[in-house]
Amino acid sequence: xxxxxxxxxxxxxxxxxxxxxxxxxxxxxxxxxxxxxxxxxxxxxxxxxxxxxxxxxxxxxxxxxxxxxxxxxxxxxxxxxxxxxxxxxxxxxxxxxxxxxxxxxxxxxxxxxxxxxxxxxxxxxxxxxxxxxxxxxxxxxxxxxxx
Ligand SMILES: [Zn+2]
Numbered sequence: 001x002x003x004x005x006x007x008x009x010x011x012x013x014x015x016x017x018x019x020x021x022x023x024x025x026x027x028x029x030x031x032x033x034x035x036x037x038x039x040x041x042x043x044x045x046x047x048x049x050x051x052x053x054x055x056x057x058x059x060x061x062x063x064x065x066x067x068x069x070x071x072x073x074x075x076x077x078x079x080x081x082x083x084x085x086x087x088x089x090x091x092x093x094x095x096x097x098x099x100x101x102x103x104x105x106x107x108x109x110x111x112x113x114x115x116x117x118x119x120x121x122x123x124x125x126x127x128x129x130x131x132x133x134x135x136x137x138x139x140x141x142x143x144x145x146x147x
Contacts, residue, residue, distance in 0.1 A: 014119065017111050018112060024104050028101050031101065034098050035067070037067045040068065043060035044062055065081075065082065065088075066080060067080050
């Protein structure tokens with residue numbers, strides 16, 4: 001009896017979840033130009049003997065903007081022209097939005113997967129050692145079914 005009720009609820013829930021997935025997916029598609037990394041401004045001395053930067057200790061050329069990003073443990077640097085600084089800042093900010101959305105997207109997908117497991121009779125191998133929270137939850141529901 002209990003299980004029947006749960007089954008119906010699950011279908012409703014699954015529908016809602018799939019609608020949410022669609023919404024988040026559409027939002028993801030609308031994020032626009034974005035990029036990962038951090039922007040920094042540097043002041044440099046060119047080293048030419050007659051240049052002001054050599055004569056005056058406090059004078060340097062700049063700011064020169066660059067975007068740094070870690071790729072496979074290495075830092076990759078890219079020069080950003082002054083006129084692209086504002087748009088680069090916006091692109092970096094959008095990456096944060098993208099991250100939030102993609103986490104939401106993953107979360108709703110995982111909920112859908114879980115809901116489908118439960119709908120298909122709940123005989124899923126609950127052997128997921130990765131998430132202790134989830135596996136303890138599943139273990140609990142198994143126990144209550146058995147008793
Ligand atoms: Zn100089």
